Amino acid sequence: MKYSRVIVWFRNDLRVLDQETLYKAIQQSQEVVPVYCFDPRMFEKTELGFPKTGIHRMDFLLESVKSLRESLQKLGADLVILKGKPEEKVLELAEEIGCKAIFYSKEATSEELTVDKSLEKAAFTKGIACESFWQSTLYHIDDLPFPIKQTPEVFTQFRKEVEKQCKIRSTFPAPKKINYSGEAVIPNPGELPNLQTYGLEKPKQDAKSWLEIKGGEVSALGRLQSYFWEKDLLKVYKETRNGLIGMDYSSKFSPWLALGCISPRTVYEEVKRYEQERKKNDSTYWLIFELIWRDYFRFIAKKHGDKIFHINGIRNQEDSWRRDKAQFQRWVEGLTGVPFVDANMRELKATGFMSNRGRQNVASFLVNDLGIDWTWGAAYFESQLIDYDVCSNWGNWMYVGGVGNDPRENRYFNILRQAKNYDRNGDYIRLWLPELKPIKGFDIHQPWELSTVQLRALKIQLGHTYPQPMVKIPSLEKAY
Ligand SMILES: Cc1cc2nc3c(=O)[nH]c(=O)nc-3n(C[C@H](O)[C@H](O)[C@H](O)COP(=O)(O)OP(=O)(O)OC[C@H]3O[C@@H](n4cnc5c(N)ncnc54)[C@H](O)[C@@H]3O)c2cc1C
Numbered sequence: 001m002k003y004s005r006v007i008v009w010f011r012n013d014l015r016v017l018d019q020e021t022l023y024k025a026i027q028q029s030q031e032v033v034p035v036y037c038f039d040p041r042m043f044e045k046t047e048l049g050f051p052k053t054g055i056h057r058m059d060f061l062l063e064s065v066k067s068l069r070e071s072l073q074k075l076g077a078d079l080v081i082l083k084g085k086p087e088e089k090v091l092e093l094a095e096e097i098g099c100k101a102i103f104y105s106k107e108a109t110s111e112e113l114t115v116d117k118s119l120e121k122a123a124f125t126k127g128i129a130c131e132s133f134w135q136s137t138l139y140h141i142d143d144l145p146f147p148i149k150q151t152p153e154v155f156t157q158f159r160k161e162v163e164k165q166c167k168i169r170s171t172f173p174a175p176k177k178i179n180y181s182g183e184a185v186i187p188n189p190g191e192l193p194n195l196q197t198y199g200l201e202k203p204k205q206d207a208k209s210w211l212e213i214k215g216g217e218v219s220a221l222g223r224l225q226s227y228f229w230e231k232d233l234l235k236v237y238k239e240t241r242n243g244l245i246g247m248d249y250s251s252k253f254s255p256w257l258a259l260g261c262i263s264p265r266t267v268y269e270e271v272k273r274y275e276q277e278r279k280k281n282d283s284t285y286w287l288i289f290e291l292i293w294r295d296y297f298r299f300i301a302k303k304h305g306d307k308i309f310h311i312n313g314i315r316n317q318e319d320s321w322r323r324d325k326a327q328f329q330r331w332v333e334g335l336t337g338v339p340f341v342d343a344n345m346r347e348l349k350a351t352g353f354m355s356n357r358g359r360q361n362v363a364s365f366l367v368n369d370l371g372i373d374w375t376w377g378a379a380y381f382e383s384q385l386i387d388y389d390v391c392s393n394w395g396n397w398m399y400v401g402g403v404g405n406d407p408r409e410n411r412y413f414n415i416l417r418q419a420k421n422y423d424r425n426g427d428y429i430r431l432w433l434p435e436l437k438p439i440k441g442f443d444i445h446q447p448w449e450l451s452t453v454q455l456r457a458l459k460i461q462l463g464h465t466y467p468q469p470m471v472k473i474p475s476l477e478k479a480y
């Protein structure tokens with residue numbers, strides 16, 4: 001035993017299974033004190049006027065922390081809740097209860113790394129050790145076949161190299177018991193905050209009611225069980241993954257992966273078991289392929305640092321973006337006059353979730369059709385998405401914004417063609433744009449083509465209940 005008492009500071013790793021930080025802390029100490037700290041900087045308003053963590057993401061986070069506390073209580077411990085800057089609060093607690101070490105997971109981006117550095121520096125002066133563990137990716141950073149600064153810029157090259165040369169490490173088992181003295185050491189482990197604490201109100205509709213997504217490890221493992229084993233959907237994932245409606249077209253693992261309620265290695269091991277016990281095909285591989293995209297964006301963020309947040313991106317592209325707040329707001333509200341864009345934006349606003357197909361299209365519309373600053377789009381997604389993952393979000397936005405490392409030059413999406421391919425009958429539009437509901441078939445995607453007589457017959461007034469498109473929309477036949 002190296003330490004008598006260790007703090008495990010939980011961050012985006014809100015689980016007990018495949019939790020190396022917790023596992024190592026238990027191995028190396030007589031007693032573990034689990035801690036979560038709500039950092040007020042994560043809940044401030046951004047320059048664009050919306051909070052950095054919006055209501056849906058906050059709600060999902062609160063559920064996930066609550067679930068972690070319950071899991072830890074079942075293991076004989078608790079979760080101490082702190083509020084304030086972690087680099088101060090966690091350290092204060094360590095001193096107060098005589099901890100000689102703080103264990104936590106390593107992050108990849110500067111906001112988090114700055115916190116780590118201050119904590120480490122302050123802890124050092126007090127003789128408290130800090131030990132951190134990399135555990136957010138499928139491939140471990142130490143197993144990469146290249147130094148991080150030489151991570152291949154192009155995804156396919158990255159994927160081929162890691163697939164050929166790296167082994168995915170096994171998961172760590174969940175602990176059976178945690179030694180924790182409880183009240184004797186921590187008389188009051190602290191109340192969980194709620195939405196009101198942050199001046200937020202419970203959303204009217206949320207992804208959890210619409211998509212059956214609840215924060216926490218228990219729900220994450222439940223989703224794994226239902227998507228793979230009960231509904232048996234993994235074997236058709238590649239064919240369904242571009243869908244738009246409901247729970248089953250894709251795995252929906254992303255919100256849980258983002259907060260670390262489940263690890264990518266746990267998903268990987270379950271895919272392997274499914275391949276052995278049920279079926280192995282392109283679809284089962286494709287889920288792993290997508291998880292490698294997730295890894296790739298994390299390692300690219302590590303390689304390029306703050307460039308992923310900068311307007312010029314990692315390509316150092318010239319800043320020629322428009323910054324029209326009124327137009328941006330119409331995009332945010334789902335009032336651009338382009339149904340495929342608006343339906344997706346309204347789903348995001350109402351639930352905190354949007355399909356991958358939707359994200360590609362609304363992002364392309366913002367940057368290519370409106371020419372608006374891609375970082376505004378990324379910041380809005382950061383606020384809204386329940387699956388917000390700093391590297392996947394900013395990395396994907398850089399791609400769409402043409403400032404990332406995409407070998408393809410033009411990522412323009414022809415909205416009508418996309419609509420035709422993925423929502424031919426307009427069912428998705430009917431779900432989110434009630435004002436257009438009476439329009440039948442594909443016409444719902446281009447209401448501007450309907451004559452006044454047709455619109456009157458449908459009792460729809462374009463430009464009043466639903467706006468005219470903000471820009472001219474290329475026809476279906478247009479090549480790009
Ligand atoms: C502009 C834009 C912003 C995005 N922001 C985020 C974000 O903040 N957080 C996030 O997790 N994903 C983000 N994505 C990627 C992708 O849209 C989501 O991961 C996916 O829609 C989540 O649904 P799912 O879990 O059902 O995905 P599935 O299709 O079931 O995929 C399984 C897993 O693979 C990973 N994955 C899939 N596609 C991608 C991708 N393009 N990039 C990185 N990882 C991927 C995710 O972890 C996902 O959970 C973004 C994509 C775009 C175009």
Ligand SMILES: Nc1ncnc2c1ncn2[C@@H]1O[C@H](COP(=O)(O)OP(=O)(O)OP(=O)(O)O)[C@@H](O)[C@H]1O
Nearest residue numbers: 109110111112306307308309310311382390391394
């Ligand atoms: N985890 C994170 N999530 C979201 N944004 C982050 C994260 N880590 C860093 N950033 C963003 O990266 C940027 C930090 O980069 P830097 O300090 O170089 O530029 P900046 O503050 O944007 O200044 P300037 O506008 O002058 O370029 C900040 O905008 C910060 O919000």
